[in-house]
Amino acid sequence: MSAIIITITSGKGGVGKTTATANISAALAMQGKRVVAIDADIGLRNLDVVMGLENRIVYDLVHVVEGACRPRQAMIKDKRLTGLYLIPAAQSRDKSAVSPQDMIDVCEKLRPDFDFIFIDSPAGIEQGFKNAIAPADQVLIITTPEVSAVRDADRIIGLIEADEKGPARLIINRLRPDMIQRGDMLDTTDVIEVLAIDLLGVVPDDESIIVATNRGVPAVMENNSQAGQAFRNIAGRLLGQDIPLMEMEAPSSWLRRFSRLVRRT
Amino acid sequence: MSQTRINIKGTSDGLIINIGSGDWAGLLAELAGRLEQTASFFKGGRVALRVGPRQLTRHQLENIGNLLQRHQMSLWAVLAESDETRQVATSLGLETALAPAHPADNSPPARPTVERNGEASPEEANAIVMRRTLRSGQTVRHSGHVVVIGDVNPGAEIIAGGDVVVWGRLRGTVHAGAGGDDGALVCALVLNPTQLRIGRHIARSPGSEKRQHVVPEIAFVQDDQIVAERWGVK
Numbered sequence A: 001m002s003a004i005i006i007t008i009t010s011g012k013g014g015v016g017k018t019t020a021t022a023n024i025s026a027a028l029a030m031q032g033k034r035v036v037a038i039d040a041d042i043g044l045r046n047l048d049v050v051m052g053l054e055n056r057i058v059y060d061l062v063h064v065v066e067g068a069c070r071p072r073q074a075m076i077k078d079k080r081l082t083g084l085y086l087i088p089a090a091q092s093r094d095k096s097a098v099s100p101q102d103m104i105d106v107c108e109k110l111r112p113d114f115d116f117i118f119i120d121s122p123a124g125i126e127q128g129f130k131n132a133i134a135p136a137d138q139v140l141i142i143t144t145p146e147v148s149a150v151r152d153a154d155r156i157i158g159l160i161e162a163d164e165k166g167p168a169r170l171i172i173n174r175l176r177p178d179m180i181q182r183g184d185m186l187d188t189t190d191v192i193e194v195l196a197i198d199l200l201g202v203v204p205d206d207e208s209i210i211v212a213t214n215r216g217v218p219a220v221m222e223n224n225s226q227a228g229q230a231f232r233n234i235a236g237r238l239l240g241q242d243i244p245l246m247e248m249e250a251p252s253s254w255l256r257r258f259s260r261l262v263r264r265t
Numbered sequence B: 001m002s003q004t005r006i007n008i009k010g011t012s013d014g015l016i017i018n019i020g021s022g023d024w025a026g027l028l029a030e031l032a033g034r035l036e037q038t039a040s041f042f043k044g045g046r047v048a049l050r051v052g053p054r055q056l057t058r059h060q061l062e063n064i065g066n067l068l069q070r071h072q073m074s075l076w077a078v079l080a081e082s083d084e085t086r087q088v089a090t091s092l093g094l095e096t097a098l099a100p101a102h103p104a105d106n107s108p109p110a111r112p113t114v115e116r117n118g119e120a121s122p123e124e125a126n127a128i129v130m131r132r133t134l135r136s137g138q139t140v141r142h143s144g145h146v147v148v149i150g151d152v153n154p155g156a157e158i159i160a161g162g163d164v165v166v167w168g169r170l171r172g173t174v175h176a177g178a179g180g181d182d183g184a185l186v187c188a189l190v191l192n193p194t195q196l197r198i199g200r201h202i203a204r205s206p207g208s209e210k211r212q213h214v215v216p217e218i219a220f221v222q223d224d225q226i227v228a229e230r231w232g233v234k
Helices: A017-030 A061-065 A100-113 A127-133 A147-162 A177-181 A188-195 A207-215 A226-238 A254-264 B024-042 B058-070 B083-091
Strands: A004-009 A035-039 A084-087 A116-120 A138-143 A169-175 A198-204 B006-011 B014-019 B046-052 B074-080 B127-130 B139-142 B145-149 B157-160 B164-170 B173-176 B186-191 B195-198 B201-204 B217-222 B225-230
Touching: A004 A017, A004 A127, A017 A035, A017 A084, A017 A116, A017 A138, A017 A169, A017 A226, A035 A100, A061 A100, A100 A116, A100 A127, A127 A147, A138 A147, A138 A188, A147 A188, A147 B083, A169 A188, A188 A198, A198 A226, A207 A226, B006 B024, B014 B024, B024 B058, B058 B074, B058 B083, B074 B083, B074 B139, B127 B139, B139 B145, B145 B157, B164 B173, B195 B217, B201 B225
Parallel strands: A004 A116, A004 A138, A035 A084, A035 A116, A138 A169, A169 A198, B014 B046, B046 B074, B127 B145, B139 B157, B145 B164, B157 B173, B164 B186, B173 B195
Antiparallel strands: B006 B014, B186 B217, B195 B201, B217 B225
């Protein structure tokens, strides 16, 4: 086995990096892959909370880097999904505790034992971001359909191109079809037009994400979560499956629903 | 260390600042000191940085660019022996060689060439062609003309001594004729800049309403203000 190392980043905070990392990692584990998610947001760790593994942390990423433990000891095994592991960030330290080379070393040690290594990047373009990007084979940019988030994503894409990590791929998160229909939100085309990179998936705004996050159960494990389905599709596309983008429409007339059913068959 | 590690000399290509070996912070401080003493003399000049085998990060280059800018000098080229440093320079929109008309583009196979007609101005020999999307935070600073084949996104910036031509959507900030030339032009397939400056004039975009028909436009100074005209075959 030789893992693909994928970093998830955004520039702007609060657009869903951690949620995406938890959900895509879990979805790949559900498909039988061996996956480790690394929280690179040292000092502000929360991937462990979203994955519901907080109470089992003994060692963290900084311990691994400093040689206080082996990578294997810091990996928390998810009890619900076989093949899913988490290396949590340290909470009491800051980004300077880890260097880009440290991240490369840790990932290279893990690479032979996994199919995927996901790195949850902190917001911003400083040290933490550089650490998260350093080992990446691929980069996923996550943005919301807001001008400010798209602007930051654009900046990040430029930095990644300069770092020769590209081409990055895009996930648009928290799309609201009803707002787009009213003309109050950028639609997928508007975002792609500015960012000009490949689209990996679109995730609708979905309350079930908040519920799932608070409970520490990734939404991909819930069958009736729309966002969970979107993340499962993204995981499938990462595995090379040809999955069309989900149809996203605002709650609509009976006729439109009917026509959608017809189209699907 | 007593020996001079920084050497500034003037050439027909503008100033060349040679940076010797030693720790970066010390060198930067030394350069700042030298500029402090001699800034008024160098003011308005463009600067090529010769760094030898030293590897510079984007941050370090940006720092030095800012330092020069505080003294009203502009960094336009970085002469480096290291590939990485050259790449960083290119990504910041800087040249990596003294020869003019060298496109700051790292895809050599399809390098566009510019056909010139008889009445070429001297600046025309000094145009750069960028064949990529300029993204937020990226700045192109050039003493001659700038041609972009691609989009200029919001948050990106082009500062050119001459004209600016964008074969794509222009949505960032552009300053043509930055040396004070009111005769400079800006044209784009979609002219919708955040801010448009020509010479000493500044105009803001009239608004971001979506236009149904996209028409190439050309902007210039007329009667002391910037006007944009649709490009049409007459």
